[in-house]
Each structure stands twice: as structure tokens, then as C-alpha cells.
Amino acid sequence: MSLTGYLRNRQSSVREFMETHFPRAADHMHAIRQQILALPELRPLTAGSRYPFSAIGTATDYRIRYYFRATPVEELVAYAGATLITAVDPRWPLGMSRAELAAAGWPFAAFFEQLTRDIDRLSPVGRRLNAEDEAKLARYCYGLAVLDGVFRSGRGQESLATLDLLAGVESAWVEDLCTLSWAFYDSRCISFTVPVVLNPHFAGSGEIGGADGDIIADGCLIDFKATQGRGLARALSDTALYQLLGYVLLDYENEYGIRAVGFYLVRQQRLLSWALDELLQSLSNSPAPPRLDELRTAFKRLDKAAVAAQPRDTAVEYPPRTCVNCDRCFAEPGGSLLYCSPICRADSVLRPLSPSRTSRRTGPTRRCAVVPRGDATAIPRPQGNISAHRRVGAGTPL
Numbered sequence: 001m002s003l004t005g006y007l008r009n010r011q012s013s014v015r016e017f018m019e020t021h022f023p024r025a026a027d028h029m030h031a032i033r034q035q036i037l038a039l040p041e042l043r044p045l046t047a048g049s050r051y052p053f054s055a056i057g058t059a060t061d062y063r064i065r066y067y068f069r070a071t072p073v074e075e076l077v078a079y080a081g082a083t084l085i086t087a088v089d090p091r092w093p094l095g096m097s098r099a100e101l102a103a104a105g106w107p108f109a110a111f112f113e114q115l116t117r118d119i120d121r122l123s124p125v126g127r128r129l130n131a132e133d134e135a136k137l138a139r140y141c142y143g144l145a146v147l148d149g150v151f152r153s154g155r156g157q158e159s160l161a162t163l164d165l166l167a168g169v170e171s172a173w174v175e176d177l178c179t180l181s182w183a184f185y186d187s188r189c190i191s192f193t194v195p196v197v198l199n200p201h202f203a204g205s206g207e208i209g210g211a212d213g214d215i216i217a218d219g220c221l222i223d224f225k226a227t228q229g230r231g232l233a234r235a236l237s238d239t240a241l242y243q244l245l246g247y248v249l250l251d252y253e254n255e256y257g258i259r260a261v262g263f264y265l266v267r268q269q270r271l272l273s274w275a276l277d278e279l280l281q282s283l284s285n286s287p288a289p290p291r292l293d294e295l296r297t298a299f300k301r302l303d304k305a306a307v308a309a310q311p312r313d314t315a316v317e318y319p320p321r322t323c324v325n326c327d328r329c330f331a332e333p334g335g336s337l338l339y340c341s342p343i344c345r346a347d348s349v350l351r352p353l354s355p356s357r358t359s360r361r362t363g364p365t366r367r368c369a370v371v372p373r374g375d376a377t378a379i380p381r382p383q384g385n386i387s388a389h390r391r392v393g394a395g396t397p398l
Contacts, residue, residue, distance in 0.1 A: 057226030081151030204250035
């Protein structure tokens, strides 16, 4: 199980550790969601229910990293995913070098060879590519995203070995990726001249089933979020913040010298970041800031595979209420707040949640789940460079 899996399991010792030491995470993320409600978004021109938002997000991660470094293909998670797919065949067992795999007729050899040659030719580091070159790189990044998903799922999909990873990328996906890539370049939210670590692995990653971040730029650990609308509101949950803090705690020896953490909102072109010492103090609800070295020591000693014998009390701290303006929202576990639009937030008429309105999946449903935020005065406002935004499509606020 990965760090994400442990955090999503509300009975796990890892989740309990986070909730015990950082009890104000839900309040903090609630405040952040209110700040991004009406941000303009870059939305794909055509996106139905089957649009591959997850793969597009991963592909965008790969493309952004190419602005900072032309990573050798053998170091990519996608490369590990490709070897996992074909490991069931005795001709291509795990552990073979790329040259040995190619000599043995490995089906992904041509893809990675072409990628290596084209990266050398395109030289994408620190450059805004023209439309033709950007589209070519976007196709590669989508193929890498498919292979990356195989590795993270832990299951090989042998059928992918017979597919042309480049030919299967639709033009609408390429256009979306190009728009997001150029938007990142133009925003300059992260300087191309600062020291960066791409896809960092941490000292404690192995003991938690794997944990790797997106990027550390000038000491700031940043997680990319490429979702939109209500999906972004769901993605910016206390679990997302716990994941960033989990990465920090897994850096047992302070190898990376992380001084800040944050989220880069790809479709909103915003960087939200917080100084780590200030964030830890505000989340702990303690008059004295917790010592990071002590937190790391306690987390290292934690039996991370342990699960609570009895379900812990995860009741919402405040009584839920309902907004009657719309029917598009639901409550996240723990009573986090989701608004479907700024108008709904401003003009809603609150009434108690009706016990008769229930759902088999989520329990009591609510049109807009409104939970008092409590005292939010200690929550630090996000920092980061804010650029002018471009709007693609007819996107509407949350």
C-alpha cells in the first residue's frame, strides 16, 4: 500500500498520526477552497464523461518536468511501468538493461529510443516550444502517463505491449496538454533557474510501500493538481495536505532541506505555498511550534501497517447544514465544505439537513454541505506568484 492508500484509510495508524498531530488540516484546506472558488480555469474544449483527466494530469506532470531537466528514460517511473508489463515474458525479465531489452526485441524499445532522440533534438529545458514540437512532446508525455499508471497500480497490462503509444493519443488531448504546458511556461510560477529535484524519493519511502513527490523547487515541495471545478475542490482535501506532510516526514535525514510545501494548480495557473514552520504551527493548534525532527522521529517509529482494532470516532465536529440553492454538492468525509458556485455560497438559505434525504453511497446527502469553519485566524494565507489567466472553453466557476 502506498502513502496515499494509508491516508485514505481512516483506520490506519498513518492517518491517525496525521489527525493527532495536525488537527486543523481540514480547516486549513477549507479556507483554501474558498479562495479558489471563482478562479478562471483552462478547460478542454471537448470533454465528455470519458475524458482521461487522470492521464492528462500525469502527462502534464511529465511535461512540466521537461522544462527543468531532460531526465534519462531509465530514471522515469514510466520506464519501470513498461518493464513491469513485459516481465511476465521470460524474454524480458526484470533487471535487464535497456540495451539488453532492445537486443531481445522488447516491444517498448522503439518508443523509448524515439523519445530519447526527440528530447535531444527538441531541447525542451527552459524553452517554450512551437506548436508542432509541443504537440510531439505532448504525445510522448501521454504515452509516459499510461505506463506510469501501470507501475503505480502494480499490475502489468500485457495488452499494452502491442499498442502504439503515440498513435492512440487523440488530437483533443494533445491540444489540452499543449495549452497547459504553455500556460505553465507563461505563468513563471516556478523559476527555471532555481535548483530543483524531480520526482523525489524519500528515505522512508520503502517502508510505506512507495512515496515519491512531484518536484522540489528551491526547497519547496510542490504537488501538481490538474483537476477542475468541483474535482479540484475534492482534490484539495485534508488528505492532500497530509500527503505533502507525509513526504516531509519521510525525509528522515532532511536530505532535501524542505522549507515550504504547496500545490501548483495547473488549470488555474496558481501556486499555493506555505512556509513549513508556520504551517506546522497553524495545523497543530499548539502555542509552540512542533519540532520537525521530533515529528520525523515519531513517524519513523510508527508501525505504519497497524490498523485500529476498533473504528475511531470520525464524527463531524460541527453539525452539518444544507444549502437549498442547488443539488450538485456532497460532503467529504470529516465534514469538509464544498460549494458548487460563488452565487450558491453567497445567496443560499440554510436549513437543517433532512434525515430523510439519504444516499446508499455517502449517507446523508446535502445540496451544499455547510459546516462552520471555526476560528480560522491562525491559518496562513497561501503565497506564490500569480499570473494573468487565460480561459479556454466555457468553463464555469465551481
